[in-house]
Amino acid sequence: xxxxxxxxxxxxxxxxxxxxxxxxxxxxxxxxxxxxxxxxxxxxxxxxxxxxxxxxxxxxxxxxxxxxxxxxxxxxxxxxxxxxxxxxxxxxxxxxxxxxxxxxxxxxxxxxxxxxxxxxxxxxxxxxxxxxxxxxxxxxxxxxxxxxxxxxxxxxxxxxxxxxxxxxxxxxxxxxxxxxxxxxxxxxxxxxxxxxxxxxxxxxxxxxxxxxxxxxxxxxxxxxxxxxxxxxxxxxxxxxxxxxxxxxxxxxxxxxxxxxxxxxxxxxxxxxxxxxxxxxxxxxxxxxxxxxxxxxxxxxxxxxxxxxxxxxxxxxxxxxxxxxxxxxxxxxxxxxxxxxxxxxxxxxxxxxxxxxxxxxxxxxxxxxxxxxxxxxxxxxxxxxxxxxxxxxxxxxxxxxxxxxxxxxxxxxxxxxxxxxxxxxxxxxxxxxxxxxxxxxxxxxxxxxxxxxxxxxxxxxxxxxxxxxxxxxxxxxxxxxxxxxxxxxx
Amino acid sequence: xxxxxxxxxxxxxxxxxxxxxxxxxxxxxxxxxxxxxxxxxxxxxxxxxxxxxxxxxxxxxxxxxxxxxxxxxxxxxxxxxxxxxxxxxxxxxxxxxxxxxxxxxxxxxxxxxxxxxxxxxxxxxxxxxxxxxxxxxxxxxxxxxxxxxxxxxxxxxxxxxxxxxxxxxxxxxxxxxxxxxxxxxxxxxxxxxxxxxxxxxxxxxxxxxxxxxxxxxxxxxxxxxxxxxxxxxxxxxxxxxxxxxxxxxxxxxxxxxxxxxxxxxxxxxxxxxxxxxxxxxxxxxxxxxxxxxxxxx
Numbered sequence: 001x002x003x004x005x006x007x008x009x010x011x012x013x014x015x016x017x018x019x020x021x022x023x024x025x026x027x028x029x030x031x032x033x034x035x036x037x038x039x040x041x042x043x044x045x046x047x048x049x050x051x052x053x054x055x056x057x058x059x060x061x062x063x064x065x066x067x068x069x070x071x072x073x074x075x076x077x078x079x080x081x082x083x084x085x086x087x088x089x090x091x092x093x094x095x096x097x098x099x100x101x102x103x104x105x106x107x108x109x110x111x112x113x114x115x116x117x118x119x120x121x122x123x124x125x126x127x128x129x130x131x132x133x134x135x136x137x138x139x140x141x142x143x144x145x146x147x148x149x150x151x152x153x154x155x156x157x158x159x160x161x162x163x164x165x166x167x168x169x170x171x172x173x174x175x176x177x178x179x180x181x182x183x184x185x186x187x188x189x190x191x192x193x194x195x196x197x198x199x200x201x202x203x204x205x206x207x208x209x210x211x212x213x214x215x216x217x218x219x220x221x222x223x224x225x226x227x228x229x230x231x232x233x234x235x236x237x238x239x240x241x242x243x244x245x246x247x248x249x250x251x252x253x254x255x256x257x258x259x260x261x262x263x264x265x266x267x268x269x270x271x272x273x274x275x276x277x278x279x280x281x282x283x284x285x286x287x288x289x290x291x292x293x294x295x296x297x298x299x300x301x302x303x304x305x306x307x308x309x310x311x312x313x314x315x316x317x318x319x320x321x322x323x324x325x326x327x328x329x330x331x332x333x334x335x336x337x338x339x340x341x342x343x344x345x346x347x348x349x350x351x352x353x354x355x356x357x358x359x360x361x362x363x364x365x366x367x368x369x370x371x372x373x374x375x376x377x378x379x380x381x382x383x384x385x386x387x388x389x390x391x392x393x394x395x396x397x398x399x400x401x402x403x404x405x406x407x408x409x410x411x412x413x414x415x416x417x418x419x420x421x422x423x424x425x426x427x428x429x430x431x432x433x434x435x436x437x438x439x440x441x442x443x444x445x446x447x448x449x450x451x452x453x454x455x456x457x458x459x460x461x462x463x464x465x466x467x468x469x470x471x472x473x474x475x476x477x478x479x480x481x482x483x484x485x486x487x488x489x
Numbered sequence: 490x491x492x493x494x495x496x497x498x499x500x501x502x503x504x505x506x507x508x509x510x511x512x513x514x515x516x517x518x519x520x521x522x523x524x525x526x527x528x529x530x531x532x533x534x535x536x537x538x539x540x541x542x543x544x545x546x547x548x549x550x551x552x553x554x555x556x557x558x559x560x561x562x563x564x565x566x567x568x569x570x571x572x573x574x575x576x577x578x579x580x581x582x583x584x585x586x587x588x589x590x591x592x593x594x595x596x597x598x599x600x601x602x603x604x605x606x607x608x609x610x611x612x613x614x615x616x617x618x619x620x621x622x623x624x625x626x627x628x629x630x631x632x633x634x635x636x637x638x639x640x641x642x643x644x645x646x647x648x649x650x651x652x653x654x655x656x657x658x659x660x661x662x663x664x665x666x667x668x669x670x671x672x673x674x675x676x677x678x679x680x681x682x683x684x685x686x687x688x689x690x691x692x693x694x695x696x697x698x699x700x701x702x703x704x705x706x707x708x709x710x711x712x713x714x715x716x717x718x719x720x721x722x723x724x725x726x727x728x729x730x731x732x733x734x735x736x737x738x739x740x741x742x743x744x745x746x747x748x749x750x751x752x753x754x755x756x757x758x759x760x761x762x763x764x765x766x767x768x769x770x771x772x773x774x775x776x777x778x779x780x781x782x783x784x785x786x
Contacts, residue, residue, distance in 0.1 A: 026747050030740055037736035037765075044729040044773070051723065052778065079724045184722075193719075240629060249632050270632040271717050282719040421719045428721060435708040442701045 023090065024097030032091040039087050043078030046070070050077070092181060099174045106167050113152045114161035117454045124454070124464035126478045132461045136485050140455045143484045149453070157456035163468070169444025176437035183431030192216035192225070192424045199289050199306045199415045203231040205260075206422070224424070226279050229256045233265070235286060235416045239354050244314050246354070251283045251418055268420075278426050285419040287311045287318055290337050290361045291412040294324050302327045302407070306415045309337045310381045315351035321383040322363075322409075323370050330370045331406060332383050336362045337414070349395065361396045361411045365404050449473065453481060461485065494568035495627040501561030502582055506616050508554030509589075513609035515547035520606055520678060547605055548596070554612075555593060558586050568627040574643040575630050577774055581619035584770075585612045587651030591695075595655060599691060603682050607658050638713035645706035646731075649699050650766055653738075656695035657763030660756040663688040667753055689752055692759055693745055700738050707731050718780060727781035730769035737762035 022028055047055035056076050060067040067076075074081030121127055140158055144151050149160035194214035196204055204210050206228050231254040238248040249270055256263035257276070268274050274281040289306035296302050302324050309320030315338075322333040340353035341360040349362055368388030371378070378384060394402035396411035451467040451474050463482060467474040519540040562583050566573035573579045592608045595601055630639070667685055669675055675682075683691075710731070715721040722728060741758045744750040750758070773781065 026743070030743055030748060033736055033740045033743070037733045037740070040724075040729050040733050040736075043724055044726040044777070047778075048724065051725065055778075243628055245628060246631055247629050248635075271636040271638075271713075273716060273719070280719065284719065423719050425715075425720075428715065431721070432708075432712070435711070439701055439705050439708065442704060446697050446701060 020097065023094050026098070029091065029094045029098060032087060032094060036087050036091055039078070039084050042075055046075050046078070048076060048078060050079075088181075092178065095174055096178065099171055099178075102167075103171050103175070106164070106171060110164050110168075114150055114159045114452060116152060116154055117157040117159040117456055121454055121456060121462045121464040124466055126465040126474060127463070128478075128482065129460050129462040130486070132457050132459060134457075136455065136457050136461045139485050140481075143481060144453075156458060157454065159452065159454050161450070161452045163448055163450030165444050166448045166450050166468075167445070169441040169446075169448065171441070173438050173441030173445060176434045176441055179434030179437065180431045181434075183427035183429070183434055186427030186430060187217070187425045188427075189217040189219045190224075190424075190426045192220050193421065195284070195419060195421050197308050197417050197419050198230075198232050199308070199417045200232050200235055201415065203229060204420070205229045211422075220424075226276055226424075227258055227260070228276060229260050229263075230254070230274075230281065230420070231256075231263075232418060235418050237286060237354070237416075244354055249283060249286065251420075278428070279422065279424040282421040282423065283418060284421045285311075287316065287417055288337050288339060288356065288359075289415045289417045290320075290322075290335065291415060292322055292333075292361075293410045293412055294322070294327070294331070294407065295409075296327060296407045297405070302331075306417070307335075308380070308417045309335065313351070314354065315340070316354040317349075317351040320381050321379075323372070323383060325370055325372050327407070329367050329406070330388075332366050332370050332385075332388065333363045333409065334366065334383050334385065335364075338362070356414060359398060359414055363394050363396065363402060363409065364390055365392045365394075365402070365409070367391050367406055451477070453478070455485075491568045491570070491627065494564050498561045498564035498568060498627075501557050501564055502616065502620065505554045505557035505561060506613060506620070508550050508557060509609050509613045509616065512547050512550035512554060513606065513613060515543050515550060516606040516609055519544045519547060520603075544602055547609075548602065551589060551605060551609060552593060555586065555589050558582065558589070558616075562586055565627060569629060571630055572640050572643070574639060574647075575628070575634060576623075576625050578619050578623040578625050580643075580647070580770075580774075581615055581623055583647050584650055585615040585619070587647045588612060588615070588654055591648075591651040591655045595691075595695070600683060604658060604662065607662075608655075611654075611658075633717050636713055636717065638709060638716075642706060642709040642713050645702050645709060649703040649706055650770065652695050652699040653703070653734075653763050653766050656692040656699075657760055659688050659692040659695070660759040660763070663692065663756045664753065664760070667756070685752065689755065692756070696738055696741060696759065696762075700742060703735060703738065707735055714780075723780070725779040725781060726773045726777040727769060727779060730765060730773055734762060734765045734769060737765050 047059065049056050059070075059076075070076065074083070078084055118124065122129070137153075137156065137158065141151070141153070144158065144160045147162065149162045151158050151160045153159075192215065194211040194216075196210055196212050198204055206225050208214060208222055208225065232251070233254055234252040236248070236250045236252075237246060239245065240247055251268040253266050253268060253274070254263045255266040255274065266274050268281060268283045270283055273283070287309060288311075289308045291306045292304070293301060294303040303322075303326070307320055307322050309318035311318045317339075318337045320335050320337065322335055324331045336349065338349050338351035338360050339356040339358075340351050341358045342350055342352045344350045349360060366383070366385050366388040368385075371384045371387060391406065392402065392404040396402055396409075398411055398413045401408050401410040449467055449472075451465060453465045454463065456462045463478070463485070465474050465478045465481075522540050522543070562573050562579075565579060565582070569575065574583060589608055589612045592601065592604065596605075662682070663685060666675065666679060666682060666688070669679060670685065682688075710728070711721040714723070714728075737758070741755065741762050744758055745755055773779070
């Protein structure tokens with residue numbers, strides 16, 4: 001006779017309970033933890049949009065097919081990808097599921113008295129016995145009190161326990177990690193981050209239109225932008241005379257808050273941003289803006305002002321584009337600015353020092369269609385010369401003018417520009433608090449130990465001890481305890 | 490003036506290399522000669538008395554080398570009027586100092602003289618690479634590095650690294666001896682090495698000791714990044730690998746304490762975690778991109 005195998009019905013509740021138990025098991029947590037580590041690897045080897053969008057662009061240019069597929073798996077946004085999020089969210093659910101019950105358990109255990117002294121102490125570790133003198137219980141009581149053990153005294157015996165701080169530290173560590181995650185999420189929902197390039201002398205008013213780029217969280221409203229304005233007074237950069245390496249950047253600003261009526265002088269340096277509540281203003285990058293005047297053939301000014309150029313090397317050779325879309329026909333200049341000019345056989349004009357000791361502006365002038373109306377976004381530092389024709393080449397010193405058939409351009413001088421970044425990060429203090437509590441919890445959980453010590457006094461004195469997880473050091477403590485019991489007053 | 494200090498630093502580093510080399514030779518001599526083949530039964534017996542003096546010399550050379558290297562690192566700092574942690578040459582000589590320092594401190598409490606051979610050659614190779622490939626003239630710091638956090642963040646990272654690598658060396662010794670024991674008996678010279686259990690315990694205790702320091706170092710780096718770069722965490726390659734190392738050691742500690750891994754599995758996990766640290770130091774510093782590009786290469 002064949003017998004049908006009875007499979008116990010799990011049901012949906014049972015299945016959920018089973019899943020929950022699996023998720024919150026230590027083994028799953030461990031696998032998720034290792035998985036989180038492994039999942040972080042690709043983002044450090046493949047360029048990420050948030051850090052290096054230009055390199056990502058190169059990837060797409062060089063191998064579009066592969067890049068498209070990589071993008072489908074969010075390999076250019078690893079840390080914001082669904083699969084990365086899935087791992088850490090599961091890990092944190094698992095962590096909460098593991099830590100919360102343990103917190104309640106620990107809370108009860110910490111208030112309970114230690115269990116009664118076991119009957120057969122000679123079976124325990126660190127056991128020793130000797131004939132009693134009679135005052136051992138009093139001495140033990142005093143010793144336990146001085147060492148802050150929790151004790152239960154019963155029938156001529158004391159059961160003492162210490163080291164709950166180990167589990168407290170452990171729980172605090174894990175709860176603090178949750179706090180860190182909450183702080184990070186809070187920032188990404190309510191925070192903002194924006195950049196602006198400003199020439200020395202320019203004024204920045206903190207409204208959305210002032211930014212060159214601006215990102216903010218889902219729950220951040222424009223009205224949350226704090227009211228302030230910054231005027232760039234002076235930017236000083238110091239360089240090493242031998243290596244050209246930067247030694248100091250100092251930005252002096254005029255800072256006005258609220259109704260912008262009163263202003264004060266402030267200094268921003270690389271390691272000390274301007275702070276306004278949980279909004280910081282950082283000095284991120286700097287460079288030169290050649291100041292030019294472009295005139296048409298009749299001598300009318302078609303464009304005038306500073307144009308930020310982008311540094312290319314440590315001596316701040318910078319490239320840029322001067323576009324005059326209002327001229328007819330349109331005119332543009334592909335330019336290169338060298339702060340300290342020198343000629344090199346191979347590269348032509350080079351810069352030999354980042355300070356503007358002998359500046360030159362090298363220009364090639366183009367006439368035709370700048371392509372600005374095509375709708376394709378263009379870099380402000382580059383020019384699309386595919387629909388243009390070159391009308392001349394010239395190297396200019398400050399004050400010099402380059403004249404071509406359709407007009408002229410004068411290199412008036414230069415200004416320095418700075419890139420300021422404004423960041424509002426309302427969750428960072430929670431994350432920091434989480435970090436500090438995590439370390440304290442970690443120290444408590446790794447460097448304390450939970451142990452029990454028993455003493456029973458009858459005709460003879462019997463003592464024994466037990467350390468949880470075989471933590472070392474109990475032998476020393478037991479020796480001290482026994483010495484106190486045997487010693488005189 | 491500052492140039493003289495830089496030269497002095499170089500001499501001290503070179504001299505310390507000579508001493509580490511002598512220490513290595515003495516350790517090698519001890520390892521080779523501690524075993525004597527007796528003629529009667531042609532069985533290998535161990536006689537440490539023969540090499541006790543050599544072993545003492547080996548440790549003494551290492552201590553002297555450590556002292557000179559310490560002075561060399563300090564002189565390098567004096568030459569630039571700052572902490573000597575501005576480029577990869579300086580990270581490497583300080584890292585070698587931390588590694589041999591961790592070994593010498595651990596040696597006071599544990600019988601680790603057998604590990605001296607590995608430690609001295611590792612330090613020697615690190616210093617050799619530093620001097621031959623990574624050397625850069627002493628120079629002031631770039632603005633982003635001018636911060637008190639440099640002292641806090643980099644010193645704790647280097648100390649953590651030194652101890653992690655020591656734990657790694659012990660875990661590697663564990664795996665080697667474990668393989669030897671599973672084939673049969675330990676060979677004569679290996680008999681003097683500690684039991685597998687002791688090695689397992691020691692590498693665990695080193696990791697448990699330094700894991701909070703590493704956590705602190707990462708957090709200190711985050712605080713610094715917040716004031717220098719405008720964000721405390723940006724998944725910069727260096728940050729990412731620091732995080733991976735942290736996760737790997739966290740997994741190691743959990744595996745040991747909670748799941749009860751011991752021995753072989755734990756040793757492999759320890760080695761994996763340590764290699765993520767090494768990868769971060771070598772690969773990310775030299776070939777990586779990102780904001781932590783201070784190697785000066």
